[in-house]
């Protein structure tokens with residue numbers, strides 16, 4: 215029996231997980247002609263309903279809203295502009311959830327639709343609200359079906375792919391494991407279409423990924439390819455949640471703890487969700503350059519960034535946007551800035567006294583410590 219609150223240490227322990235998040239990509243739910251593949255939906259649902267009947271709590275993060283909307287709207291393929299993608303997702307999401315509702319009902323199980331935006335995972339009140347709703351759905355025996363709220367998501371602040379959303383949801387619901395289902399049976403050491411590439415069975419540390427070649431381009435219908443899956447695995451494992459990556463066809467053996475796919479072992483401990491999102495925020499709008507003292511204060515001291523320590527600014531951003539904080543040796547953190555790019559040159563380098571003298575008001579921190587997340591170097595896209 216696994217000790218309570220300790221992460222699962224191997225895939226054989228997966229059947230002991232109390233709560234799992236399963237993410238399925240558009241590529242696994244779509245038939246070659248672009249329609250929603252109902253047999254894929256039914257297979258997935260049957261396995262998840264069985265796990266639920268066996269006492270495991272399951273959250274399903276499902277892509278496929280845009281894919282499901284393409285045929286009914288008579289579009290030639292995946293929309294490229296934001297407005298058409300929003301409209302397609304609006305049509306497709308209803309159809310997608312209707313299929314899930316029918317399929318789960320066949321197994322006597324109810325589902326609840328949960329549409330989240332990136333902001334829901336940043337703002338404390340939205341976050342607590344989403345957490346409460348998901349918790350109640352799970353205790354009521356419902357299978358929550360989560361997707362990004364594509365119809366209202368903006369280009370500026372959105373996930374765009376559901377891999378990172380699923381990692382943050384795993385954290386939100388304190389899952390014991392995250393299962394990423396796609397159209398390949400695991401992570402390969404290079405694009406699987408290339409002859410001779412090999413399946414990687416286990417990733418225990420970042421070093422195990424050295425030399426592994428991944429592309430951001432996946433199937434025609436999927437969004438992030440393997441890069442966003444590795445980002446998601448790094449977010450989840452860094453927050454103490456192990457990940458299994460495999461094909462949707464392998465879901466039954468994967469959840470039974472059999473030797474399929476790629477197992478990413480947990481590497482870190484739980485973090486605040488807000489920090490987790492900031493550290494991995496998709497859209498960085500600009501950069502603030504810090505002197506050495508300020509760089510140390512925000513990293514070692516975990517203190518707020520004050521105007522006095524800012525020596526430069528790049529980019530065109532507004533108050534509330536995500537910016538990178540760059541010290542003399544490179545990027546040290548990310549944060550939500552309290553000032554827009556146009557205001558920074560007027561306040562940077564100023565001590566609090568000078569600020570009061572010049573503006574007749576007390577300064578706000580440029581980035582408050584609650585809005586800061588240190589960053590580890592990440593893979594280039």
Ligand SMILES: Nc1ncnc2c1ncn2[C@@H]1O[C@H](COP(=O)(O)OP(=O)(O)O)[C@@H](O)[C@H]1O
Pocket residue numbers: 238239240241242395396397398400401402403404405406407426427428429430431432433434435436437438439440
């Ligand atoms: N090293 C790799 N290992 C496995 N798959 C890879 C790798 N590099 C690129 N890929 C591609 O990533 C694709 C999965 O991404 P994607 O189409 O976005 O899926 P989904 O819709 O499930 O999110 C695979 O079809 C595969 O071709």
Ligand SMILES: N[C@@H](CCC(=O)OP(=O)(O)O)C(=O)O
Pocket residue numbers: 238239240241276277278279280281303361362364374375376377435436437438439
């Ligand atoms: N929210 C979008 C998901 C975008 C997408 O294609 O994601 P994925 O297939 O997981 O790479 C949708 O439902 O269409």
